[in-house]
Amino acid sequence: MLRGLTTVTFFADDVAAAGSWYAGLLGVEPYFVRPVAGTPAYVEFRIGDYQHELGIADSRFAVGGRPSDGEGGGAVVYWHVDEVQAAFERLLSLGATVHEKPVERGPGFVTASVVDPFGNVLGVMHNRHYLDVLASAGR
Structure with missing residues (x-):
């Protein structure tokens, strides 16, 4: 589906x-x-x-x-990044605010999210399964 x-x-x-x-x-x-x-x-x-x-x-x-409360809202879509902490810090330096600080979810899985300056929640994640799929596709 x-x-x-x-x-x-x-x-x-x-x-x-x-x-x-x-x-x-x-x-x-x-x-x-x-x-x-x-x-x-x-x-x-x-x-x-x-x-x-x-x-x-x-x-x-x-x-x-x-949402009108300035906290951002909606679903969190996580984009794969190689280094979550570095991506998180860069987003903050560009004016985003903390939604959720980096959290290890298990071996090979780390997430974080910010609210962009326009009120959208942007997630970043290191996801070992993403890398496995990428490698199996020859990329």
């Missing part, structure tokens, strides 16, 4: 600012930008070993609204 991650969509009141922040974090510009009335309403990046899509949409398109 679920065959793989296609697109993760975050929301922001200022898509241009969020797109710039994520471009700085990821080291790439969005490959797709959809303007509405001259400003971006949606930007999308392709990132990682499998070119997964990270989209940022204007908050006005968020079904059911967004």
Whole structure:
């Protein structure tokens, strides 16, 4: 039924600012930008070993609204990183705030999450199974 991650969509009141922040974090510009009335309403990046899509949409398109308490909300999607502590510290240095400090979940599994400057929860994880799948695919 679920065959793989296609697109993760975050929301922001200022898509241009969020797109710039994520471009700085990821080291790439969005490959797709959809303007509405001259400003971006949606930007999308392709990132990682499998070119997964990270989209940022204007908050006005968020079904059911967004959390308003400033703590971030929604599901936590974890992106594999080689060094969780280093990724966590970099995110904080770029203006994200702590959602959950790094936690070892078991041998080969460490997670952490932050709230980006736009209210989205961004998770990072070292996941040995991800590396096993990557190696079996010859990557």
